[in-house]
Amino acid sequence: MRKITLVCLLGLAALAVQAQFTITPKVGVTASTVGRSKAYNDGVEADGGSRPLSIGFSAGVAFAIPVGDIFSIQPEILYTQKGSKEKYDDDYFQSKINYVEIPVLLKFTFGEEDELRFFGYVGPYVGYALNGSIIFKEGGEKNTLKSKFGDEPANYTGDDLYIPTNEVNRLDIGAYIGAGISYPLGPGALSLEGRYGYGFTNFDKDSSGQASKEDLKSQNRTIGVFLGYSIPLGGN
Secondary structure, three states: OHHHHHHHHHHHHHHHHHOEEEEEEEEEEEEEEEEOOHHHHHHHHHOOOEOOOEEEEEEEEEEEEEOOOOEEEEEEEEEEEEEEEEEEOOEEEEEEEEEEEEEEEEEEEEOOOOOOEEEEEEEEEEEEEEEEEEEEEEOOEEEEEEEEEOOOOOOOOOOEEEEOOOOEOOEEEEEEEEEEEEEEEOOEEEEEEEEEEEEOOOOEOOOOOOOOHHHHOOEEEEEEEEEEEEEEEEOO
16 A cells, blocks of 8 residues: 555656646545445344444545646545444444555546635545544443454453454455535635445355355444535646
């Protein structure tokens, strides 16, 4: 993943020498769940439970490189929290996994530069799970465990939850679609955007080879809202 990130950064630097682009630091909130089989969701409801969205945090930077008057290519580097939540009366279980993501979006923008502008985008992303946390509440007592990927050490104390790497897929591949508005403010523009992320890869893997396709279905579904500030840079 580090090599992929380095290649992307070098590519952005090469493009920046030749054309003006904008850099947009952004922060936001995410509301996510894990797409599972209908039988799984029906089972949760049959037990008197529900699957509300898990709320997380996201931050990063976007680079919009123009390829015309309307269109631009927008690679991003993001830190994003995704997960799922199940609630049974006063008891609940919540997983929150921290990802580093690299979306590459095709962006289109309408409006004059000195006025309110509208934009939309679509494109793929690739993410890699770093770590996370498991929160569960049972019998009025709330517990939080940090999640680590790897084998449980010999001196395990029970303070962390080790997720076997042969049973999970840390790579998350999917696509984003989104839209937003921007308004000129100072040397740049303030922006507000919303997006929907649809994961294609399953988080769960079956090391035994016995699980069915429906049993392994565990794809990220994410809604994100971001506030950003775009600054024009580069150009000849």
